[in-house]
Amino acid sequence: MTRKAAALISGGLDSLLAAKAIQQQGIHVEGINFFTGFCVEGHTHAIRKQDKDKPKRNNALWVAEQLGIKLHIIDIVDEYKDVVINPKHGYGANLNPCLDCKIFMVQKAHEWIQKKGFDFLITGEVIGQRPMSQRKQTMPIVAQESGAEDLLLRPLCAKNLPPTRPELEGWVDRELLHDFSGRSRKPQMALARHFGFEDYAQPAGGCCFLTDENYSVKLQDLWTNRGHKKYDLDDIMLLKVGRHIRPHKSYKLIISREEGETRFLSGYKKQFQSIKTISHAGPLALIEGATLNAEQIRLACAIVARFSKGKSSEQVELTYSAAGGEPETIHVSPLPAHEIPQHWYLL
Amino acid sequence: MQTIKVDARRLLCPMPVIRLQDAMEPLPVGSQVIITCTDPGVKNDIPAWSRINGQSVLNIQEQDHEIIITVQKDSNE
Numbered sequence: 267m268t269r270k271a272a273a274l275i276s277g278g279l280d281s282l283l284a285a286k287a288i289q290q291q292g293i294h295v296e297g298i299n300f301f302t303g304f305c306v307e308g309h310t311h312a313i314r315k316q317d318k319d320k321p322k323r324n325n326a327l328w329v330a331e332q333l334g335i336k337l338h339i340i341d342i343v344d345e346y347k348d349v350v351i352n353p354k355h356g357y358g359a360n361l362n363p364c365l366d367c368k369i370f371m372v373q374k375a376h377e378w379i380q381k382k383g384f385d386f387l388i389t390g391e392v393i394g395q396r397p398m399s400q401r402k403q404t405m406p407i408v409a410q411e412s413g414a415e416d417l418l419l420r421p422l423c424a425k426n427l428p429p430t431r432p433e434l435e436g437w438v439d440r441e442l443l444h445d446f447s448g449r450s451r452k453p454q455m456a457l458a459r460h461f462g463f464e465d466y467a468q469p470a471g472g473c474c475f476l477t478d479e480n481y482s483v484k485l486q487d488l489w490t491n492r493g494h495k496k497y498d499l500d501d502i503m504l505l506k507v508g509r510h511i512r513p514h515k516s517y518k519l520i521i522s523r524e525e526g527e528t529r530f531l532s533g534y535k536k537q538f539q540s541i542k543t544i545s546h547a548g549p550l551a552l553i554e555g556a557t558l559n560a561e562q563i564r565l566a567c568a569i570v571a572r573f574s575k576g577k578s579s580e581q582v583e584l585t586y587s588a589a590g591g592e593p594e595t596i597h598v599s600p601l602p603a604h605e606i607p608q609h610w611y612l613l
Numbered sequence: 614m615q616t617i618k619v620d621a622r623r624l625l626c627p628m629p630v631i632r633l634q635d636a637m638e639p640l641p642v643g644s645q646v647i648i649t650c651t652d653p654g655v656k657n658d659i660p661a662w663s664r665i666n667g668q669s670v671l672n673i674q675e676q677d678h679e680i681i682i683t684v685q686k687d688s689n690e
Contacts, residue, residue, distance in 0.1 A: 301627055324627055324654065327661040336666055341631050503625065529678060533623040533651070 269437045270294045270384040271419075272375055275337060276473055277325025279466045280390030280422060283457050285333050287421040288388050291438045296384070297337040298375050299326040302346045302367075303502045304475045325467040332463065342374060343499050350476065351495040355407075360482035362474060364396065365404055372412035379417070386417040386432045392454075393423045393447040402426075422446045422454070475506060484510055484612045491515050491555070500534070504554070507531065510612040511569060517555030518612070519566055521573055536590040541570045544595070545583035548574025557588070564598055571600035614643040622679065626654035630662045633684060637668065640686050645671070650680045659684065 273285035275297035289295050330337035349370045353363030368391075375387050391400050391408075405427060409418045416431040424433065425445035433440040446453045458466060475481040484505045489495045491512070504520055507527050512518035519541075522528040528550045531540075539553035551570045558566060563586050571582035577600045585593035619636050621629035629650045636646050648659070659682050660670045667688035674681045 299627075301631060305627075324630070324658045324661065326627075327630070327658055327665065330665050331661055334665075337662070339627050339631050339634060339662075341628075529651075530623070 268292065268294050269386070269432070270296070270379075271386050271388050271432075272379045272382075272384050273297050273335075273388045274371060274375055274390070275299050275326045275329055276390070277327075277329055277467055278390065278473065279451075279454050279458060279463075280392060280395075282329045282332065282390070282463065282466060283454055283461065284388050284390040284421045285329075285335065286461050286463075287443065287457075288419075288438060289333060289335070291442060293438065295333070295335050295388075297326070297330045297333070297335050298378060299337055299339045300342050300346075300371050300374065301339060302474070303343040303499050304346075304350075306473050306475055329466075338378075340374070340378075342370075345374075346370065347497065358477065360477055360479050361485055362476040362482075364477075365407065367474075368400075368404075368408050369411045372408055372414050372418060376412055376414040376417065385437060386419055386430070387414055388419050388421055390422060391420045393426050395447075395449055419443075422457075475502075480613055481505060487512065487518075487612050491518075500537070504531075504534070504552070508549075508552075509573070511606070511610050512612060513565060513569065513610055514562070517553055517558060517562065517566075519551045519553060519569060521551040521570060522549040535587065538589055540587050540589075541567055541584055542587075542593070543571060543574040543576065543582060543584050545581075546571075546574045546576030546579065548576065548582075548584075558586075563596065565601075567596045568598045568601040569606060571598055572603065572606065574600070576600060614645075615640055616645045616647065619646055619648040621648050621650045621655075623651055625652045626658050629655050630658050633659060634662065634666075637684070637686050642686055642689055644686045645683055646686075647681060647683050650682065651678060653680065655680055655682065 271288050271293050273281060273295050275281045285295050327337055349363055349366045353366040355365040358364050379387055393402050409415055419430045419432050422444045423446050424443035426447055429440060432438045507530055508520040508522050510518055510520055522531050531550050531552050534552055541551040549570060553566060567584045570584060574582060576582040580599060581597050582600055584596050586596050587593045617636060619632050621632045629652060633646055633648050656673060663670050663684055669685045669687050670682060671685050672683040
């Protein structure tokens, strides 16, 4: 009887190697990739010119193709909110709830294998590799709190951990598993060479925007100024795009930095108030928050004009539109750089 | 056999792939999904998803920053 394992596939090297190590033992492997809304994968290089040279591939799909396995991409955006908002084990250096995230993903994957009739789960975790979620003390917490218990096998560091059910039952040979630990990538690179993988996603310090300081500042600002931690997918997508400036607690501007961002933000003009430069080439800005009064519209236009080709001109013509409304022409002098207080910028 | 249309404009990868995957699941073999997207990443991701899941991309068309992809369901597995 061929045993079946589901592998959590992030698109990085570790999950690729973990899945391959189990495939090599004759196990049928299929991949699961969770979409939280905070995944770095694809997003910024879909929008920004600076990343145009990077391949626009989804690394999880690419890894699945290298392994010759199916990949099930699962949208957990709504369920994941509770993990971000109320992490039982707290946040890391930024708003990254890494341990709660790992527990949640393993729990969802465990539910999936039960529903689909798979025998066990595998992850690419390595002891000591990540300061929050991949430590010797936290590995048992992930297995216990997710409910996966001894059906969770970590092939890359299994020899450093107590045997799991797949090992005890003889579904996999523990001797053929690995004993990697620590932050060095050398053992993984050697194993990749052994398996014949020459091209793989380079480790880049995480695949989640919540580990990014700038992103976390913007998310915290959103929560603080709304007075609650609720969010929807559009909120978290827009935090990835543009220059964010908050002149007042009741509203902020999201100003595009290049053509791709302008095109992306223009898709939100029916939902948000917006400002566009007319007399000079310049950005599109969305206004997130309360409906602006006349004085606030003039200030917002002056800020947007500052980021246009007309920033040194005496006057710039722009249009202000209410959400989905008709454009209204406004003429303003661009706000000089020194009149935009540094604390308005959400970096 | 059915043909259905999916609007995935403004969605960034992998959301268009998830929309396609969810639209395909209940359809009988031979059906087609025509998905309209704006994220250029779909030109790689949807063919990759189709290859690993045993489905076929019949056509990829681009017009006015929109990418329209027709995928046929070849497999139920």
